[in-house]
Amino acid sequence: MVQEKIRFQPFSGEPIRLVDEQGHWVASFEHGLPPEQLRRFYRDMLAARILDEKLVILIRTGKTSFIAPHAGHEAAQVGIAHALRKGHDWLFPYYRDMGLVMTLGVPLVEIFGQTLGNAADPAKGRQMPSHPGSKKLNIFTVCSAIASHIPPAAGAAISMKFRRSGQVAVCTFGDGATSEGDWHAGINFAAVQGAPAVFVCENNRYAISVNISKQTASENIAVKAHAYGIPGYHVDGLDVLASYFVMQEVIERARAGHGACLVELVVNRFGAHSSADDDSRYRSREELAAERQHDPLVRYQRFLEKQGLWDANWANELKLEISKELEAALQEALQAGEPDPLEMFDDVFAARPWHLEEQRQLLAEELR
Amino acid sequence: MVQEKIRFQPFSGEPIRLVDEQGHWVASFEHGLPPEQLRRFYRDMLAARILDEKLVILIRTGKTSFIAPHAGHEAAQVGIAHALRKGHDWLFPYYRDMGLVMTLGVPLVEIFGQTLGNAADPAKGRQMPSHPGSKKLNIFTVCSAIASHIPPAAGAAISMKFRRSGQVAVCTFGDGATSEGDWHAGINFAAVQGAPAVFVCENNRYAISVNISKQTASENIAVKAHAYGIPGYHVDGLDVLASYFVMQEVIERARAGHGACLVELVVNRFGAHSSADDDSRYRSREELAAERQHDPLVRYQRFLEKQGLWDANWANELKLEISKELEAALQEALQAGEPDPLEMFDDVFAARPWHLEEQRQLLAEELR
Amino acid sequence: MPTMTMIQAINSALDEEMSRDERVMLLGEDVGKRGGVFLATEGLQQKYGPDRVMDSPLSEAAILGAAVGLAAHGMRPVAEIQFADYVFPGIDQLFSQAAKLRYRSGGQFTAPMVVRMPTGGGVKGGHHHSQSPEAHFAHTGGLKVVVVSTPYDTKGLLKAAIRNDDPVVFMEPKRLYRAVKEEVPSDDFLIPIGQAAIRREGKDITLVSYGGPMIETLKAAEEMVGAGIDPEVIDLRTLMPWDKEAVLGSVAKTGRLLMISEAPRMASIASEVTATVSEELFDQLLAPPLRVTGFDTPYPLAQDKLYMPTVTRILNAAKRLLDY
Amino acid sequence: MPTMTMIQAINSALDEEMSRDERVMLLGEDVGKRGGVFLATEGLQQKYGPDRVMDSPLSEAAILGAAVGLAAHGMRPVAEIQFADYVFPGIDQLFSQAAKLRYRSGGQFTAPMVVRMPTGGGVKGGHHHSQSPEAHFAHTGGLKVVVVSTPYDTKGLLKAAIRNDDPVVFMEPKRLYRAVKEEVPSDDFLIPIGQAAIRREGKDITLVSYGGPMIETLKAAEEMVGAGIDPEVIDLRTLMPWDKEAVLGSVAKTGRLLMISEAPRMASIASEVTATVSEELFDQLLAPPLRVTGFDTPYPLAQDKLYMPTVTRILNAAKRLLDY
Numbered sequence A, B: 001m002v003q004e005k006i007r008f009q010p011f012s013g014e015p016i017r018l019v020d021e022q023g024h025w026v027a028s029f030e031h032g033l034p035p036e037q038l039r040r041f042y043r044d045m046l047a048a049r050i051l052d053e054k055l056v057i058l059i060r061t062g063k064t065s066f067i068a069p070h071a072g073h074e075a076a077q078v079g080i081a082h083a084l085r086k087g088h089d090w091l092f093p094y095y096r097d098m099g100l101v102m103t104l105g106v107p108l109v110e111i112f113g114q115t116l117g118n119a120a121d122p123a124k125g126r127q128m129p130s131h132p133g134s135k136k137l138n139i140f141t142v143c144s145a146i147a148s149h150i151p152p153a154a155g156a157a158i159s160m161k162f163r164r165s166g167q168v169a170v171c172t173f174g175d176g177a178t179s180e181g182d183w184h185a186g187i188n189f190a191a192v193q194g195a196p197a198v199f200v201c202e203n204n205r206y207a208i209s210v211n212i213s214k215q216t217a218s219e220n221i222a223v224k225a226h227a228y229g230i231p232g233y234h235v236d237g238l239d240v241l242a243s244y245f246v247m248q249e250v251i252e253r254a255r256a257g258h259g260a261c262l263v264e265l266v267v268n269r270f271g272a273h274s275s276a277d278d279d280s281r282y283r284s285r286e287e288l289a290a291e292r293q294h295d296p297l298v299r300y301q302r303f304l305e306k307q308g309l310w311d312a313n314w315a316n317e318l319k320l321e322i323s324k325e326l327e328a329a330l331q332e333a334l335q336a337g338e339p340d341p342l343e344m345f346d347d348v349f350a351a352r353p354w355h356l357e358e359q360r361q362l363l364a365e366e367l368r
Numbered sequence C, D: 001m002p003t004m005t006m007i008q009a010i011n012s013a014l015d016e017e018m019s020r021d022e023r024v025m026l027l028g029e030d031v032g033k034r035g036g037v038f039l040a041t042e043g044l045q046q047k048y049g050p051d052r053v054m055d056s057p058l059s060e061a062a063i064l065g066a067a068v069g070l071a072a073h074g075m076r077p078v079a080e081i082q083f084a085d086y087v088f089p090g091i092d093q094l095f096s097q098a099a100k101l102r103y104r105s106g107g108q109f110t111a112p113m114v115v116r117m118p119t120g121g122g123v124k125g126g127h128h129h130s131q132s133p134e135a136h137f138a139h140t141g142g143l144k145v146v147v148v149s150t151p152y153d154t155k156g157l158l159k160a161a162i163r164n165d166d167p168v169v170f171m172e173p174k175r176l177y178r179a180v181k182e183e184v185p186s187d188d189f190l191i192p193i194g195q196a197a198i199r200r201e202g203k204d205i206t207l208v209s210y211g212g213p214m215i216e217t218l219k220a221a222e223e224m225v226g227a228g229i230d231p232e233v234i235d236l237r238t239l240m241p242w243d244k245e246a247v248l249g250s251v252a253k254t255g256r257l258l259m260i261s262e263a264p265r266m267a268s269i270a271s272e273v274t275a276t277v278s279e280e281l282f283d284q285l286l287a288p289p290l291r292v293t294g295f296d297t298p299y300p301l302a303q304d305k306l307y308m309p310t311v312t313r314i315l316n317a318a319k320r321l322l323d324y
């Protein structure tokens, strides 16, 4: 049944691409998507880009302490977000997925609250910015430790299979993450159990300063799937439609009981690794400038133009509308107060044991 | 230069085999080995088998506390031992390699001393039996923690490359080890550095009770090399000549500067996992009996017979001679006394800090 | 009431909890057909099937990390680490994921899981089948830590751990698995996590221990009694949170504390207990709180028995306290 | 004499040792062109090449395990773990391999390696860029542990660590990297591992600390002096083996011990030091040895400064001791 709609082959030499640089649809099949949805993709990529710019401003103005820009990852992240069933499937994201979690519907106020680390953060300001999460939306709160979320994603997928929940666990990570032992251990377990897990590498070819040539000697990331007996898809992650259609197919493939798989979405990192990084130390400006020529938004705009679905006025209005929305949410988040210092002692355990009670008292008296 | 002698292709569908079950040489090339060496292989396999039997007796008679039998692994282990340059190349073995380290020349008295854990053990009886090591022979002392020796092997190989020592690091492990994160991390590092490391899986298809079908979904172990961009060789490890020739080629390939590789030697486990295991709980006697039909010694005996290099008298004399040698070494080892209890506090650091001095005093007084 | 060994108590606790709550499942190396290398899970795969008694690949990170995901998704996983010594390849899953999930998500996600592990020495296990890593867990906020010493406690505490909403590291001294049999109710009962047990009441000296060395501690106590000394013996049972009230109450009475553990000494549970007692009972102490612990070396096979606190070592330390 | 920050002292120590001994090499994430995320290795890859200043794949197990193999084969590797919090995915390589190699081989093989890691809080790093895991290392026989607090010590101790024949965990409080500059000899000098430093002599109370909280400890000491109290301040510098003689000598004089550390409290270095002092100086103590430590929670971003011992918290505890 899932068979009849198989469109993509694993281990393709060249990355799977549906829209070329000039915006032509180059696939052998019709996309068959209604205009609203095509435009929605654009809107969400634009929103992700604008969010990134807003976060940069928050850093510049000292309102937040850290960000991990996702500019260059928008097509991949929007493609992933639209391919999974929001609030039903689980997402195990990493810190560069702000565009992804926003597209999945994490309230903007929560996003900014987490960025500001104040009372508007459902996680009580406990983690660094770029560490979102939402139980309501089945978005597993980001953990800083690279690849440490891979085995938990495998476990959740095993539970989904066991309980026949009809869910899929989608787990994202960078190219550097593929070198961690937990990455290997987690994917191997999910694969051997035939669990509905889709592991997605947002491959921007850098781990902070380390180029992928020093990260692994493998031909690409997708081929690593051979080690687990699962399919590995090599995809142009600057092509939102390729990202969406491949993700959509493999997620439904997993849902239909065909087990785990690995997807490599090749993207660009348009900025430094993070607000704490200075990429000029290790990356030539020429290389960066050249990469910036391949902007997922520009390519998709060309595609929409060819479909008569894009014009400057519409795009500008969209920009304004999104900026307003984000600004309003930011202002609301900025109103929230600081978290109560004594919250430090909550949520360590379901209830506070005596030693945390004592330590809480100690701090309470000190703050009095 | 190394090119001209390339005989084996990685990622072969079928395991590479040079001698078939009936003992026919089925390779496309001449083995070109002198009779003495062909007979030496047999002698060493026989010695490994007899050592195994001796160790079983030591367990039965309560003279040792643990063994991990290697019966079924002899062809693989003898093939490996003869392929590396003894005392020059480094071996990073695991606990089932007693046949391998014996063939490499670890003195029999040391082997039995380690098995008895008495003063005849150069490692002072500190580890369980089946944990040999020898600095003199560049045999990295076995560590119980599965796959924990893989990253060290990678590190040694990186050092060999950096220092142009002309050495190769050969690292052995079982099929279960391939699931550990350290296995992945270590091989990936060696591969990306182009270090002269040869990783060898003695695949007996069981990790204690866990069949390989629950260990990994990959087609075989050799294909896991794709993940690291290195060649993976799938070899019949019951064929001593296949094991030897493949190992010999890949070790020289590594020495010649062509980087790391992975070799899978498919073997049988003729007994329980260890003296602490009861394999009847998870493995049918039929399956075991069927496997025992494929004995690496029998196959090689047939080969030698066809070459006119084997007859019963010679084999029986050989058996007697080996048994005598082993028995003599065992008797010598049995003479050695218990290790001094206070040696417990040596070798933690290069010198004893105050706290170990205090603890040593405490025990010394207690023993007075 | 049936009599059971510790290993039988574990098996029966697992069996009861699995039949009570179908979210409870087991995973680990060789837990299936093999029933675990110590037979703790014997017969359970036949009874509950391979999905609920799952043989994992050989990776502690996979086992512990998958348990986090299983728990976050609503299961009640009981993970087995074949030997406590082998928790380290996967310990980041306990430290970065299990211990911090509730905290980092502001209480949105939780990891109610149990991690069973045979621990401690005395079985000729050498470096990697003898260690007692409890201090690592207790030092890490977000993990509860239980170490059992009797079949009865084992059943009651394991059942409580499985029903607990926090990650619980459940440590089983392997040398006690078959050491003794005792009566264990075949019906449902729980022992609350966090409560110590007073094994013997006395007034002269307080001996505090847990896990394996409870054997030597009780032997030493007997000898003291023979010598006319009246020791109080406390089995902590839970190390995080440990029962400070019980220990302080006892030492306030006896004025003397001897803490016994087979784990290495440096920055250990023993250090924590004696440091705390010194802080809080300074004026009531008749002698300095002392520790008898394992040595700060790797665990040597040749000195398998000498590494652990011996009865002699305990008695010598007690004598120092009593003669003080 | 040039003045240096701690990060410059690290860079100069590495540079000197690499030019002195070509077996010395560096490996870790981003240590190459990037010069490390804190620039500790800045310029060294340009000077010594990519083989001696090696960017590793993103795996702490690969870094630490390769360091063991490099060392066993004759190199003198200095591994960098980008943040101490990230040592855990690779910690089995430290615990099972580095710490036990000399022991398990009966002295045949050794792992003379240094593992550098930025440690501690105060930089808004949240859960995983703030922790102080030293207790885990000190609890594991076979590892030496150094925690520095001044640029001068940093250079002398790092050079000593590189020449040491045992594996040394070298912890650098990241909040001190650029906190102060001081004069540091540009020529070769070593500070022996295992020696504490008396930062201030005094007679009323002994303040013992190490690493980051030395700042707050010295501030607190100043305030005490202002209030007419005469504190002695000890910087342990080495935690394994820690300088018991220096601490006992001081407390024998003052009769009062306050131990300050930002690591969690349970089974910590602070517990070890106060437990030991209580054991050995019972009769000379005028008050119970007290601890001011980090809290037993994960490290929260929002309370980045409050988590660590504050000057107020130190002064309050000192007051309890002095008023006792």
Ligand SMILES: Cc1ncc(C[n+]2csc(CCOP(=O)(O)OP(=O)(O)O)c2C)c(N)n1
Pocket (backbone or CB within 6 Å): A096, A144, A145, A146, A173, A174, A175, A176, A177, A178, A202, A204, A206, A207, A208, A273, D029, D058, D082, D086, D089
């Ligand atoms: C276990 C661990 N080690 C090191 C780090 C420090 N670190 C944070 S991001 C990063 C690079 C990750 O690169 P990649 O996986 O390619 O993701 P990207 O940032 O490129 O999207 C590193 C080394 C970490 N967070 N966790």
Ligand SMILES: Cc1ncc(C[n+]2csc(CCOP(=O)(O)OP(=O)(O)O)c2C)c(N)n1
Pocket (backbone or CB within 6 Å): B096, B144, B145, B146, B173, B174, B175, B176, B177, B178, B202, B204, B206, B207, B208, B273, C029, C058, C082, C086, C089
């Ligand atoms: C890290 C670690 N986890 C678990 C164990 C317990 N254990 C010892 S041998 C073994 C199975 C190993 O199987 P395999 O790698 O296939 O080697 P084989 O024994 O079959 O030769 C296990 C799980 C261990 N020694 N180390």
Ligand SMILES: [Mg+2]
Pocket (backbone or CB within 6 Å): A174, A175, A176, A202, A203, A204, A205, A206, A207, A208
């Ligand atoms: Mg990347």
Ligand SMILES: [Mg+2]
Pocket (backbone or CB within 6 Å): B174, B175, B176, B202, B203, B204, B205, B206, B207, B208
């Ligand atoms: Mg095997």
